[in-house]
Amino acid sequence: MKEFDYIIIGGGCAGLSLAYELEIHEKLKDKTLAIIEPREEYKKDKTWSFWKVMAHNFDDCVKKSWVNFSVNIPKKTNHLECISYPYQSVDSGLFYEKINSRLKENKNISFFKDLREINSKNSFIFNSVPSIKKDHRNLWQHFCGVEIESQNNFFDDEIFNLMDFDCEQRESVHFFYTLPYSKTKALVETTWLSKINDGSQKDYDIQIKDYIENHLKLKNYKITYKEEGTIPLFYPSNEIEKNKINIGTAGGMTRLSTGYTFLNIQEHSKYICENIKNISKSKKFEISKKYQFLDYIFLKVLNRNPEMMPNIFFKMFKSSPNTVIKFLSNKSNFLEDLSIILKMPKWTFIKALFR
């Protein structure tokens, strides 16, 4: 069986981002790479959105970017600006197409459906398949989004809605998220943060229909695309092994308080690429311990007091938008962290810390 210098298990966001980073920096000129990906065909299956706090390779896959956004709780709306850090939405279809067409040009890169098709004994492995152990205490972000097209101009495409908590909560944390791509097209998503991941909140189609028709008050529209998924708000239990690095969600690249992962994956890919010659001896790349600790407390509060979360998120955005964006994107300094922490209900967080 054929051997390779490197193997990437999982050709999704993290696997392909890493392969692309290595390819464009010419690290695969004299090295071989196998990508293991079981899917039959690549098609758009996700929309990755984030505040652009750093440069990345996929500006040409951005469907739309915004410099204004809003956050809502019942009867209150906060309008915010993000001129320094525009919010971008990457179309996964364009991303897969761009990367795969580039990788196919390099004869040193091969694609397989199953790891058992090759000899992996002497390879360095980058694994993006998470190992998830069932635990009823774990929190999940689960959601469903639809792209809709209205018959007439309806949306204000200059501003997106990050969180609208003016909806049923069912003892979890629930909000809607709306990205208007144009005056007639938008992604509308229902998002739940909850320990429940058994399908009992999965009346997604009804929730979305009700939100579009009775909340946004749009009647004439059609659904053109649908995406659905779950993001674990806990670290997967992938083992650390010699000659193997976990990447993507499996490698702890998801920010647990938000689910944002895309830019962390890009940063991790750059780090691996810069250190590829000595990768087995390089320091582990991880989201800073500061955010891991703050997110741990935040999720404890969320677990115990889901009813408080709409107000907590709303208050967080009372800080300057740049501060909140940097905090949520792992780029804040000590004073910025402090300004967010001081907006939180202190006793609730102190109690969560000690219990």
Ligand SMILES: Cc1cc2nc3c(=O)[nH]c(=O)nc-3n(C[C@H](O)[C@H](O)[C@H](O)COP(=O)(O)OP(=O)(O)OC[C@H]3O[C@@H](n4cnc5c(N)ncnc54)[C@H](O)[C@@H]3O)c2cc1C
């Ligand atoms: C619908 C959705 C929307 C999201 N939106 C955002 C967002 O807006 N912003 C953001 O920052 N993050 C977002 N995320 C979170 C995160 O960015 C994505 O989950 C991202 O795809 C994670 O990349 P990954 O490579 O870890 O996992 P994936 O992209 O899921 O890649 C894993 C790959 O492994 C393959 N695979 C599975 N089993 C095997 C196996 N046994 N052997 C080999 N390969 C296998 C899969 O087919 C897949 O291609 C979203 C997640 C989902 C589910």
